Amino acid sequence: MSDCRDEGCQRWQTPAPDATWRDVPRGGVIPRGGNAAEYQTGDWRSARPIHDADLCIQCRLCWVYCPDSSILTNEEGEVIGIDYDHCKGCGICAAECPKEGAMTMIAEEF
Amino acid sequence: MSLAAKSNEIRMALTGNESVAYAMKQINPDVVAAYPITPQTEIVQIFSSYVADGDVDTVFERVESEHSAMSAVVGAAAAGARSMTATSANGLALMWEVVYIAASNRLPIVMPVVNRALSGPINIHCDHSDTMGARDSGWIQLYSENAQEAYDNTLQAVRIAEHPDVELPVMVCQDGFIISHALDNLYTLDDAAVQAFVGQNNPRYSLLDVDHPTTFGPLDLQDWYFEHKRQQAEGMKNALDVIPEIAKEYEGISGRDYGFFEEYRTDDAEAVMMVLGSTAGTAKDVVDAMRSEGKRVGLVKLRVFRPLPVAHLVRALRGKPALAIMDRAESFAASGGPLYKEIRSALYDCEQAPMVSNYIYGLGGRDIRPEDLRQVFEDNLRAAAAGHIEKPVTYLGVRE
Numbered sequence: 001m002s003d004c005r006d007e008g009c010q011r012w013q014t015p016a017p018d019a020t021w022r023d024v025p026r027g028g029v030i031p032r033g034g035n036a037a038e039y040q041t042g043d044w045r046s047a048r049p050i051h052d053a054d055l056c057i058q059c060r061l062c063w064v065y066c067p068d069s070s071i072l073t074n075e076e077g078e079v080i081g082i083d084y085d086h087c088k089g090c091g092i093c094a095a096e097c098p099k100e101g102a103m104t105m106i107a108e109e110f
Numbered sequence: 111m112s113l114a115a116k117s118n119e120i121r122m123a124l125t126g127n128e129s130v131a132y133a134m135k136q137i138n139p140d141v142v143a144a145y146p147i148t149p150q151t152e153i154v155q156i157f158s159s160y161v162a163d164g165d166v167d168t169v170f171e172r173v174e175s176e177h178s179a180m181s182a183v184v185g186a187a188a189a190g191a192r193s194m195t196a197t198s199a200n201g202l203a204l205m206w207e208v209v210y211i212a213a214s215n216r217l218p219i220v221m222p223v224v225n226r227a228l229s230g231p232i233n234i235h236c237d238h239s240d241t242m243g244a245r246d247s248g249w250i251q252l253y254s255e256n257a258q259e260a261y262d263n264t265l266q267a268v269r270i271a272e273h274p275d276v277e278l279p280v281m282v283c284q285d286g287f288i289i290s291h292a293l294d295n296l297y298t299l300d301d302a303a304v305q306a307f308v309g310q311n312n313p314r315y316s317l318l319d320v321d322h323p324t325t326f327g328p329l330d331l332q333d334w335y336f337e338h339k340r341q342q343a344e345g346m347k348n349a350l351d352v353i354p355e356i357a358k359e360y361e362g363i364s365g366r367d368y369g370f371f372e373e374y375r376t377d378d379a380e381a382v383m384m385v386l387g388s389t390a391g392t393a394k395d396v397v398d399a400m401r402s403e404g405k406r407v408g409l410v411k412l413r414v415f416r417p418l419p420v421a422h423l424v425r426a427l428r429g430k431p432a433l434a435i436m437d438r439a440e441s442f443a444a445s446g447g448p449l450y451k452e453i454r455s456a457l458y459d460c461e462q463a464p465m466v467s468n469y470i471y472g473l474g475g476r477d478i479r480p481e482d483l484r485q486v487f488e489d490n491l492r493a494a495a496a497g498h499i500e501k502p503v504t505y506l507g508v509r510e
Binding site for chain 2: 015020021022024025026027028029030031032033034
C-alpha cells in the first residue's frame with residue numbers, strides 16, 4: 001500500500017474559510033481519523049438545555065441518557081455543563097433529570 | 111482504429127464477451143463482484159472459470175443483486191483494490207444508486223457494459239438505452255465497434271480510470287449480441303505486455319492503509335457537496351487530456367491507434383453520419399459503396415461519449431454541409447435522442463455548423479440494414495443540396 005499521494009493529506013484539517021474546491025480532499029474523503037468532534041452539529045437545535053450546578057444532585061442520569069455525548073463532565077465524572085457545539089436539543093436530559101430545575105429546556109435563539 | 115498489430119500479438123477468434131473476459135484475465139484485477147442472473151452477460155461467467163481454474167488471483171464475490179455487485183466493488187476500490195464488474199441493461203439499472211456513488215467517491219472501477227434494451231416491454235437485445243441513461247452518472251464511457259475495440263478499450267480503461275488527474279470509473283460499452291455474441295477475429299497482447307501496460311494500482315486513499323485512516327462517503331451537505339461536485343467535473347475535464355495520452359501509449363504496444371472518435375472518409379463529405387458502436391461497421395461498408403458511386407459521404411464513429419470531446423468534434427465537423435446523428439436510444443424528450451441533443455448543442459457556437467438531423471434506430475435490437483443507412487445518407491445529400499433539412503427527427507426502421 002502506497003503512502004498517501006495527496007500532499008495536504010497528512011496536514012489536512014477542517015478547510016479554511018477561504019478554501020476552494022481545489023483545496024479539499026478528493027471525493028469527500030476524510031483523510032484523518034478521530035475528527036467527528038470537529039463537525040459542529042449543535043446548530044440543528046431548537047431548544048437548549050440549561051444545567052443548574054447549584055440544584056444538580058450529580059446523579060449523572062443526563063450523562064447516561066444523552067444520545068450525543070453532549071453532557072460535559074470533569075475528571076471526577078461530575079456534570080459541569082453542556083457541549084453546545086454538538087447538543088441537538090432533544091431534551092432527553094431534562095426529561096430524565098429527577099431534580100426539579102436542575103436541567104431545563106428553553107427556546108433556542110441563535 | 112487501424113487493423114495494425116505488433117509482431118508479438120496473438121490472433122484469436124473470440125466473441126465480444128470472450129474478448130473482454132480475456133482482457134480482464136490479463137488485467138488480473140484484485141476483486142470482481144457479480145450477480146449471475148439475466149440480464150447478466152457471459153463476461154463474468156467466463157471470468158469465473160478463470161478464477162476456478164486458478165488463472166487469476168482475483169477475489170470473486172458472488173453477491174445477491176447488481177446493486178450489491180456495485181456496492182461490493184465500491185467497497186473494494188475504497189480499500190485500494192483494483193476492482194471490476196460487468197453488467198447489462200436492467201442489471202445496470204438496478205445498480206443505479208451505487209453507480210453515482212462510485213463516481214462521486216472517485217473510485218477507478220472498470221465496468222464492461224453489454225448494451226441492451228431496458229424493459230419494458232421485456233427485451234434483451236441491443237440498444238443504448240442502458241448506458242445512455244447513465245450518461246450523467248459521472249462515469250467515463252467508451253463505446254466499441256467490435257470485439258477488438260472492446261478488448262483494447264478495456265485495457266485502456268484501467269489506466270484512464272486510475273490516472274491521478276482523473277480517478278473516475280469507466281464503462282466499456284459494446285453492443286449486445288451484435289458484438290457480445292458474435293465471433294470476431296482480433297489481436298490480443300501477451301500477458302506480460304498487458305501487465306506492464308496496466309502496471310500497479312496506486313490509490314490516493316485506501317481504507318486498508320491503517321497508518322492513514324480515512325473515511326469514505328461521509329455526510330457532505332450544503333457546505334462542501336458542491337465543491338466535491340466541482341472537483342468531479344474537473345476530473346472529467348482532465349480525462350480529455352488523459353485519454354489521448356493513454357491511447358498513444360497503447361498504440362506503442364499494440365500498433366492500434368485510438369482517438370476520441372474515428373473519421374472515416376469525411377474529408378470532402380457533403381453528408382456525414384455519426385454513430386456509436388457496431389453500426390459503424392455497417393456504415394463504413396455503405397460509405398465505401400456510395401463513394402464508389404461518386405457520392406460524397408463519410409462517417410464519424412464516436413468512441414468517447416463521456417467526457418464529450420466538444421472542441422475536437424467542432425473542428426472535425428465545421429464546414430460539413432449535413433450531419434446525421436444516429437441514436438440507438440430514445441430519451442423521450444419529444445425532440446430527439448441523447449447523442450443528437452449533445453452534438454447539436456456542441457455545434458451551436460460553431461461557425462459553418464452543419465445542418466443536423468436525428469435518426470432514432472435499432473431499439474430493442476431492431477436490425478439496422480445497409481439500405482437503411484443508405485437512405486440516411488441520401489436524405490442528407492438531398493438536404494445538403496437543398497440547404498435545409500426536411501425532418502429533424504426520424505424513427506428509422508419502425509413500421510410507420
